[in-house]
Amino acid sequence: MEKILITLNINDKPCEVMVYPNDTLLEVLRDELDLTGSKESCGEGVCGSCTIHMDDKPVRSCLTLAMEATGTKIKTVEGLAKGDELSSLQQSFVDHGAVQCGFCTPGMLMSADALLKINSKPDEKTVRKAIAGNICRCTGYTKIVKAVAHAGNSQDHCPDCITFSKAKE
Amino acid sequence: MRLPRFEYIEPINFEGALDLLYIHKDNAKVLAGGTDLLVRMKKGLLKPKIIISLKALKELSYIKKDDSYIKIGARTSIADIIASDLIKKEACALFEACEKIGAVTIQHYRGTIGGNILQDNRCIHYNQSAFHRSGRQPCHKDGGKICYARDASDRCNSTCQSDGATALMALGANITLVRKGTERIIDLDNFYTTDGIMPFAMESNELLKEIVIPIQGGKSSYKRLAYRSAIDYPIVSAGVFLKSSDTSKNEIEDARIVVGAIARAPIFLAKASSFLKGKKFNDISAFKKAADISMDNASTFAVHNVGSTLEYRCAMVSEMVFQALKEAAIVTQE
Incomplete structure (x- = not known):
């Protein structure tokens, strides 16, 4: 061989x-x-x-x-990141605390990134379907789903989105 | 997990692939998406010397309408089938089955319909790591003489858990198998041999070319039960096809009920199917009765080897068939 x-x-x-x-x-x-x-x-x-x-x-x-x-x-x-600058999806994962042990995160990011390319404002159900093939054994799905749904689409009612956008200003 | 060693060949056209199969026969395995083959190879269940990749054979990926048939190339990805309006309209059971295969956004781009219907039978005692299997005598499928799923069984009782196969069988599909020089068409009822070790009536030098679904104007539906909604095999599944008669729209002229993931092959239940002929589409009690007949007939084949208890799976046959019939009837009447 x-x-x-x-x-x-x-x-x-x-x-x-x-x-x-x-x-x-x-x-x-x-x-x-x-x-x-x-x-x-x-x-x-x-x-x-x-x-x-x-x-x-x-x-x-x-x-x-x-x-x-x-x-x-x-x-x-x-x-995904451009140089030192994280993509909006990665930043959203950080902002929403969607990373626990971090082992599933690269896979989650790639699945979510593919979804966001075809649908920039997905609802919760769409996000859950898109990451159905990724398993998080910390079971932190709620925050991951939120992070994907709010990536580049920050929500006024979401405290994580608001806190971080204010901090940036 | 490392893959065992093999030689990788990428034929540039269909004839080239047939030539390679003709030369290498049993030593070669065909790789389309790899979501079933590579897993089995990683577990040491298969050790082919040669892998023939269909990567370059783009001509085997198509969905087209030809008179009253839908023709699907064997290498068509699951994602393409889900995206097809033709399949959704004329072969809804296949659409519903494909949606449930693997994980929606990941395996669908690599997994193919040909690979799905040719996926090997599975058994909780057989589909284990080499280390797990090394601790005990080999079973029938592993080359031994024992069945761990059913005591004192003289044959392999592995289960066919393909989603696509159950749906396609309900739709009355045929497949085209090609070998160097000849081509043959076989219907799925005869293609599945009900032998656990070699589940398909297919020679090692043959290649699956296309799947042909007749458009019969009826409605079909597929329901399945699995532990998880994604990346899981069904523990029970049912595909049904209902066609109304030309004279009265409310009367069932033709019915096909197929139950999968319960036996060595998807089983067409002739008695339950013929019971429905002549019944009305809004006759819920007839559906219930047909579902119960399905359960009685299918239970005889059931083996406790894909997780969950046997009693539960058998009871769920009735439920899956009933739900599928109800859905097909509702769609027909709309």
Whole structure:
């Protein structure tokens, strides 16, 4: 079994990497490219913590072969922020206290980001459906749902949104 | 979890894939979305030498209407099926089933309908890690001679938990299997062999090309019961199809009731289906009776191997069939 050279387009940067045919995309991202934002937890497509975007659609990187990812546009959680500035979704997670242990957060962010691209003002039900494939074992879903629904869409009745927008001013 | 080693081949066209299957046969496995195959490989249940990826075969992803048939390419993603108005209108059961597969926003872009109906049978004793299985004798499906689900059983009792298969069988779908040089069409009733170890009447050198659903003008519905609303397999499911007669809109001319996730294959319940023929669409008691017949007939096949108690699952067959019938009837009358 020999390693094969493939080119992956990750966060708008082409990366050349040597992989075995049985390497999953997650293993390549974490072990070869040091993009350790995506997490491995169940390894069988149940928990959602390895979620990344392929061509703007959320997929499980633990069930995607690295070889299958060639020729697609890959975005990991590291690609959400612009430099030091967090995206509005990430900021909203921070503001609303939606991060507890943080293990599910990268997956949650990627699933939510894909939703916000097609629906910028989702209601609670839509958000819950969108993150149905992500499991949070701290069970802090309420705050995550709130953070996604209020990302870039701050609500007057939400104390978290108000406190932080005032603090910024 | 690491995948076992294999050689990865990406044929550039359909003929290329058939050639590879012809050469490698049992040594090769076809990879479409990978949401079922790779999980089984990670658990050491499968160790193919060669993986044939369908990544480049875009020609196998389509949904089209051809006279009175809907044709779906085997590699069509679950997300495409959910987004299709044609499927929603003419094959509602399939739409409802696809919505329930995996998790709405994640696996749907990679999971394919072909992969869903060809997903291997499952059993709580078999679909476990290599470490778990190493602590005991192998079961029938693992190459041994024991069944942990049913004492002293001489055969494998794994359960077919595919959502798509139950819905498609209720819709009376056919599938096209292609091997190098020939092509054959088989209906789903005959495709599922009710053998737990090899659940499909399919040769190792064959490739699923398309699924053909006849448009019969009736209404269909799919209901399922699972522990969780996402990323879970059903523990009971029911797909039904009802068609009104040409002369009277309120009379059932044709009915098909299929129950899934209870036996080694989705089961078409002929007795319950024929009971409904000639009944009225607003006859709730007839639906109740048909659901009870379904439960009686399906219970004989049920095995305690996908979680939950057997009694509960059997009781829920009746409920799922009843709900599906009621929904199909309401849609018909609108």
